Amino acid sequence: MPDLLGLLSYGTFFLVFATIFALVVLGLNLQWGFTGLFNVGVAGFVAVGAYTSALITAPNYPDQIGGLGLPILLGWLGAMATSGIAAFIIGIAALRLRHDYLAIATFGVAVTLQLVALNAKGLTGGPFGLQFIPKPFADVITDSLAWNVTYLLITSALLGLSYVALERLVRSPWGRVLRAIREDETAAESLGKRAFRFRLQAFVVGCMLMGLGGALYAHFVGYIAPEDFLPILTFQLWTMLIVGGSGNNRGAILGALVVWALWTLSGNVLRELVPSEYQARAATLQVVLIGLLLMLILLLRPRGLLGEETVVSRHMRDETADTKKE
Amino acid sequence: MLQLVADGFIIGSVIALGAIGVTLVYSILRFANFAHGELLTWGAYLAWTALIGIVAVWGPAEPLGPFSFGWPLLVALAISAVATAALALLVDRLLFRQLRQHGNAITLIMASFGAALVLRNLLQFIYGSIPEYYSREIQVAIRLIPRDVLGGLRITPDQLFVLGLTAVSVVSLHGFLTRTTLGKAMRATSNNPQLARVTGIDVDQIIRATWIIGAVLATVAGVFSGLTVQLRPQLGLDLLLPLFAAAILGGIGSVYGAVVGGLIVGLAESLSVPLVGAEYRAATAFAVLIAILLIRPTGLFGERT
Amino acid sequence: MTALRVVELEAGYEPGLPIVRGASLAVEPNEIVALLGPNGAGKSTLIKAIVGLVPVSAGRVFLHDRDITGRAAHHMAHEGLGFVPQTENVFVNLSIEDNLDLAASILRVPKKQRLRDLYDLFPDLARQRRLLAGRLSGGQRQMLAVARALVGEPKVLLLDEPSAGLSPKLVGIVFEKLLDVRATGVTIVLVEQNVKAALAIADRGAVLVEGSTRIVGAARDLAGDPQVAALYLGQHQGGS
Numbered sequence: 091m092p093d094l095l096g097l098l099s100y101g102t103f104f105l106v107f108a109t110i111f112a113l114v115v116l117g118l119n120l121q122w123g124f125t126g127l128f129n130v131g132v133a134g135f136v137a138v139g140a141y142t143s144a145l146i147t148a149p150n151y152p153d154q155i156g157g158l159g160l161p162i163l164l165g166w167l168g169a170m171a172t173s174g175i176a177a178f179i180i181g182i183a184a185l186r187l188r189h190d191y192l193a194i195a196t197f198g199v200a201v202t203l204q205l206v207a208l209n210a211k212g213l214t215g216g217p218f219g220l221q222f223i224p225k226p227f228a229d230v231i232t233d234s235l236a237w238n239v240t241y242l243l244i245t246s247a248l249l250g251l252s253y254v255a256l257e258r259l260v261r262s263p264w265g266r267v268l269r270a271i272r273e274d275e276t277a278a279e280s281l282g283k284r285a286f287r288f289r290l291q292a293f294v295v296g297c298m299l300m301g302l303g304g305a306l307y308a309h310f311v312g313y314i315a316p317e318d319f320l321p322i323l324t325f326q327l328w329t330m331l332i333v334g335g336s337g338n339n340r341g342a343i344l345g346a347l348v349v350w351a352l353w354t355l356s357g358n359v360l361r362e363l364v365p366s367e368y369q370a371r372a373a374t375l376q377v378v379l380i381g382l383l384l385m386l387i388l389l390l391r392p393r394g395l396l397g398e399e400t401v402v403s404r405h406m407r408d409e410t411a412d413t414k415k416e
Numbered sequence: 417m418l419q420l421v422a423d424g425f426i427i428g429s430v431i432a433l434g435a436i437g438v439t440l441v442y443s444i445l446r447f448a449n450f451a452h453g454e455l456l457t458w459g460a461y462l463a464w465t466a467l468i469g470i471v472a473v474w475g476p477a478e479p480l481g482p483f484s485f486g487w488p489l490l491v492a493l494a495i496s497a498v499a500t501a502a503l504a505l506l507v508d509r510l511l512f513r514q515l516r517q518h519g520n521a522i523t524l525i526m527a528s529f530g531a532a533l534v535l536r537n538l539l540q541f542i543y544g545s546i547p548e549y550y551s552r553e554i555q556v557a558i559r560l561i562p563r564d565v566l567g568g569l570r571i572t573p574d575q576l577f578v579l580g581l582t583a584v585s586v587v588s589l590h591g592f593l594t595r596t597t598l599g600k601a602m603r604a605t606s607n608n609p610q611l612a613r614v615t616g617i618d619v620d621q622i623i624r625a626t627w628i629i630g631a632v633l634a635t636v637a638g639v640f641s642g643l644t645v646q647l648r649p650q651l652g653l654d655l656l657l658p659l660f661a662a663a664i665l666g667g668i669g670s671v672y673g674a675v676v677g678g679l680i681v682g683l684a685e686s687l688s689v690p691l692v693g694a695e696y697r698a699a700t701a702f703a704v705l706i707a708i709l710l711i712r713p714t715g716l717f718g719e720r721t
Numbered sequence: 722m723t724a725l726r727v728v729e730l731e732a733g734y735e736p737g738l739p740i741v742r743g744a745s746l747a748v749e750p751n752e753i754v755a756l757l758g759p760n761g762a763g764k765s766t767l768i769k770a771i772v773g774l775v776p777v778s779a780g781r782v783f784l785h786d787r788d789i790t791g792r793a794a795h796h797m798a799h800e801g802l803g804f805v806p807q808t809e810n811v812f813v814n815l816s817i818e819d820n821l822d823l824a825a826s827i828l829r830v831p832k833k834q835r836l837r838d839l840y841d842l843f844p845d846l847a848r849q850r851r852l853l854a855g856r857l858s859g860g861q862r863q864m865l866a867v868a869r870a871l872v873g874e875p876k877v878l879l880l881d882e883p884s885a886g887l888s889p890k891l892v893g894i895v896f897e898k899l900l901d902v903r904a905t906g907v908t909i910v911l912v913e914q915n916v917k918a919a920l921a922i923a924d925r926g927a928v929l930v931e932g933s934t935r936i937v938g939a940a941r942d943l944a945g946d947p948q949v950a951a952l953y954l955g956q957h958q959g960g961s
Contacts, residue, residue: 092638098603126522128522128526128531130450130525143446183706183709183710186713187709187713189522189525190442190447190448190525191709193448193450193525193712194448194660194664194705195705195706195709197656197657197660198660198661198701198702198706199452199702201657201698201702202698202699202702203700205695205696205698205699206656206699208695209693209695209696286589321533321653322533324529325529325530325533328526328529329530332526341573370545371540371541371544372541374537374538374540374541375537375541377533377534377537378533378534378537378538378541381530381531381533381534381537382534383525384527384530385511385527385530385531385534388515388523388526388527388530389511389515392518392523413653416719418892529874585926597823597826598820600815600823600826601823601827603812603814603815604812604814604815606814607813607814607815608795608812608813610774610806610809610810611806611809611810611811611812612795612812613773613774613793613794613795614772614774614794614795614797614798614804614806614870615795615798615823615824615827615869616795616796616797616798616799616824616827616828616873617795617827618795684788703916
């Protein structure tokens with residue numbers, strides 16, 4: 091039954107990507123959904139994770155730094171560390187200021203990292219990127235479907251773990267403070283330096299998840315290049331969060347599934363319908379379609395499919411709103 | 417050295433004109449518009465289309481004096497400015513206005529990010545991604561300063577045209593904002609929209625004026641970029657970070673700040689080339705941005721955060 | 722004819738959550754009426770609703786018997802309503818002259834003459850007309866805010882807590898000036914926390930409680946009314 095196998099293989103492939111996206115979207119949700127931090131450089135932080143893990147784990151690359159050949163687990167931890175450090179630096183510069191500045195600064199990060207990826211050949215391999223990124227258990231599991239399923243188990247486990255951890259975090263006193271900061275600038279002001287620290291923590295943790303997502307992507311595909319981390323990636327991830335419903339971790343995961351499904355589906359449809367010489371152009375239409383989807387959601391259903399669960403903050407918001415208005 | 421300074425001023429002119437739009441939209445509509453770069457791209461490409469149309473109807477024209485272009489480009493620029501302003505108003509009507517009524521600033525940024533991708537990809541769909549030029553004429557650069565003085569200075573007539581028209585645009589805008597009722601009303605609205613309303617100012621009208629001015633300057637900047645470099649679908653995207661850096665450096669909301677900021681970012685980009693190499697010149701804007709955020713986030717001429 | 726008539730007005734920031742709930746008020750021409758009430762009673766919301774800054778969900782507003790309910794805020798100035806917000810009530814990035822000049826251009830009143838009249842009324846402003854409004858002291862800023870609201874020769878001038886943030890001496894000066902303004906034929910409605918100062922210049926007062934007008938009476942009667950005093954004693958703290 092080759093067809094069923096093919097379908098299974100395709101489904102696994104699809105789900106691995108969906109779970110990796112979901113993991114990144116969870117990080118974004120911690121930043122935006124729960125803390126109100128607007129990160130436009132998601133692709134940059136994902137790239138940091140991907141390149142870091144590749145450089146730590148891959149066999150020795152000729153003519154360049156890295157390729158340490160260390161265990162994959164170390165690579166993943168390293169990915170989280172470097173993206174966390176990058177987030178920390180940017181956070182120090184931009185998190186004290188109005189949200190627009192963070193948006194602009196993170197956009198700058200993504201642009202700059204893209205330049206580094208393209209040009210710092212000694213570190214990133216330049217436009218060709220990095221190859222031979224080791225696949226975990228690939229020496230034990232040689233069948234490609236079995237390996238894909240194994241990898242799916244790993245990504246799903248990490249996603250589940252992150253989900254549970256984040257759910258506990260956002261329901262903890264720490265999470266309540268984050269929401270209070272998001273709901274009300276004045277309340278945040280009164281927290282002063284502490285508000286900044288809370289924002290910074292949420293931003294760093296969120297970016298670490300993005301870095302981990304990048305690493306998981308690198309080790310699944312086996313090679314990475316600058317073009318994997320273009321602004322379109324940031325845009326897809328944001329659409330996932332908005333469609334699913336920001337401020338809701340299950341919404342973040344659902345959004346990742348739905349938007350990734352729509353994306354692959356629309357890609358397949360365009361490939362089927364459009365003659366090959368026009369495919370490059372047709373691909374731009376795909377972005378336009380997803381962009382329109384995002385805008386329609388923003389306009390018609392701003393809370394997304396699931397929307398934020400009502401928590402104490404609803405009550406808080408009413409109170410603070412009233413005192414502000416009188 | 418002198419050459420780098422001159423190049424910096426030319427790229428700085430383009431950045432300054434774009435940054436004025438960013439800062440105006442920010443001060444009136446209160447959000448960082450990530451789609452502003454696409455107005456530059458659309459302005460440049462619509463001018464190119466208009467140029468082709470004009471040449472198809474009236475035939476090619478002789479270049480004006482020493483410039484690489486003839487009168488059709490100037491007419492095309494004007495047509496494109498109108499069309500780009502219409503585009504900006506359309507996006508506002510369909511998207512931003514709806515969100516303004518119930519959303520907050522952050523949904524506006526998000527939406528502008530989406531609008532940027534849609535506009536860019538739509539443009540790429542229509543025009544393809546092969547670079548285009550307004551003119552294939554090769555221009556001879558004029559030597560203004562001999563080579564033995566600080567490396568000398570050569571400049572093309574087109575580049576002088578860019579500098580001159582930028583100066584004219586900035587001076588006219590200054591006059592508009594300080595002398596006319598609409599200009600003063602724009603400044604008043606940027607300072608305090610609620611007070612503007614109770615003073616009798618129709619804020620919707622101010623918003624329309626803001627988009628029109630921003631789009632017209634974006635068109636000029638886009639055409640300049642196309643004239644001095646080339647037309648590419650990424651033209652606006654690549655300029656977006658410098659635009660933001662310039663607007664923040666100048667103090668967001670300050671038109672004159674945006675001009676000074678644009679020139680400084682342009683100079684920084686140009687002067688950084690011998691230090692870090694041409695491939696990283698775009699990152700200079702990022703360095704400027706981070707530095708200003710750390711040292712003086714209100715910018716050089718900023719009144720408030 | 723009443724100068725300003727508010728009938729059973731209901732207004733609030735969010736649909737379904739009215740802060741003003743059935744407020745009614747009739748102001749005679751050339752009167753000064755003080756809107757009083759405990760914190761959070763909805764006084765500011767009421768006058769902001771009258772000038773179109775807060776959405777009205779029910780009731781009507783008449784200016785010189787003309788129905789102006791629900792008109793956009795920027796039409797109100799053209800209709801003849803002047804409004805002085807409590808804070809941020811001048812354009813700090815414009816000079817004194819430009820603050821007034823802009824309002825005159827927008828409202829299409831003969832500029833030279835109107836500004837001369839206003840400078841006569843506010844000689845302090847005339848002396849420093851080129852100064853940026855942001856550089857003004859609290860009292861002068863309040864004067865400019867009042868002058869700005871008067872540019873269009875409004876039929877009714879509404880003020881939101883004109884005494885807020887001013888020293889007692891300045892409150893006296895500003896309120897004296899309001900009497901001068903009234904003498905030019907303008908009807909005045911002011912929201913005030915400073916009950917004593919407000920009732921000293923007002924002809925009548927209206928007390929707002931939980932979004933509706935409860936007591937309306939002559940200013941000198943209200944000043945000694947134990948009922949009014951009781952309303953301020955805090956039993957409505959949480960009412961907002």
